[in-house]
Amino acid sequence: MKLFRTTSGVVAATADGTRRLPAVDWDVLLNMPDLQDAVTALLANADPIDFDEDAPDLLPPIGSQEIWAAGVTYYRSRVARMEESETAAGGDFYDKVYHAERPEIFFKGTPNRVAGHRQNVRIRGDATWSIPEPELTLVINCRGEIIGYTIGNDMSSRDIEGANPLYLPQAKVYHRSSAIGPGILLQKTPLPPSTTIALEIARAGDVVFAGDATLEQMKRMPEELVEYLFREDSFPCGAFLMTGTCIVPPNDFTLQSGDEVRITIEPIGTLINTVA
Numbered sequence: 001m002k003l004f005r006t007t008s009g010v011v012a013a014t015a016d017g018t019r020r021l022p023a024v025d026w027d028v029l030l031n032m033p034d035l036q037d038a039v040t041a042l043l044a045n046a047d048p049i050d051f052d053e054d055a056p057d058l059l060p061p062i063g064s065q066e067i068w069a070a071g072v073t074y075y076r077s078r079v080a081r082m083e084e085s086e087t088a089a090g091g092d093f094y095d096k097v098y099h100a101e102r103p104e105i106f107f108k109g110t111p112n113r114v115a116g117h118r119q120n121v122r123i124r125g126d127a128t129w130s131i132p133e134p135e136l137t138l139v140i141n142c143r144g145e146i147i148g149y150t151i152g153n154d155m156s157s158r159d160i161e162g163a164n165p166l167y168l169p170q171a172k173v174y175h176r177s178s179a180i181g182p183g184i185l186l187q188k189t190p191l192p193p194s195t196t197i198a199l200e201i202a203r204a205g206d207v208v209f210a211g212d213a214t215l216e217q218m219k220r221m222p223e224e225l226v227e228y229l230f231r232e233d234s235f236p237c238g239a240f241l242m243t244g245t246c247i248v249p250p251n252d253f254t255l256q257s258g259d260e261v262r263i264t265i266e267p268i269g270t271l272i273n274t275v276a
Helices: 026-030 035-043 075-084 091-099 158-163 165-172 222-230
Strands: 002-006 009-014 017-020 066-071 104-109 134-140 146-154 178-186 196-203 206-214 239-242 260-265 269-275
Touching: 009 035, 026 035, 035 178, 066 146, 104 165, 104 222, 134 196, 134 222, 134 260, 146 222, 146 239, 146 260, 146 269, 158 165, 178 269, 222 239
Parallel strands: 066 239
Antiparallel strands: 002 009, 002 178, 009 017, 066 104, 134 146, 134 239, 146 178, 196 206, 196 260, 260 269
């Protein structure tokens, strides 16, 4: 089952088709106990509708939640962070994070900074080396339970982050520095390790980068990351947690305005964004 947030309300997609749920607040919905059973009950009074994920009324699947992110959760990310920070003597810093018991978890954005499916993301005007980071994103309710999954694009300014680790907030948090969507896959069980994340970047119609990876390459488990996120914090409406990336374009690549970024994670779907 998938949930989509639109200007006309919440749409649920099941094997039996798509239906618009009776009027319900998104924040309240995501934090209902036994969410899948609750949505199933709501569907009993919902009429079938035609629904298109690419329709302009689709919104990012976020209400009042914050977005957080975990870093250096894959070996490839460790290598990339060490390479970009080499001149700033930060290589050992990221190696230690990769092997440490405590994960790196950082704030990524508030709802007003987030782009949805088919909306624009941005690169910083003062950055010279920018990339998208495709990430499985956990949907977590206020009780710290993983209730589903979506696709995340963690836009990053690698030159700013590499200059000094203390610049991480500037490299990661700015207007339209993240995207999630198209919707949320409600699933009580973890996605299998064989789940593939695929990234494709097109420029003027031509693919200029493509790569993929599987979840089995992730060093830290989702439940571990959620435990650390909620350890000394509270999220009354729940939260989204990006789980890190294993797909990094070569060091001579940087995004340009007009690039199209496509991130696919089956069975969630494909998140498409254009760089403004």
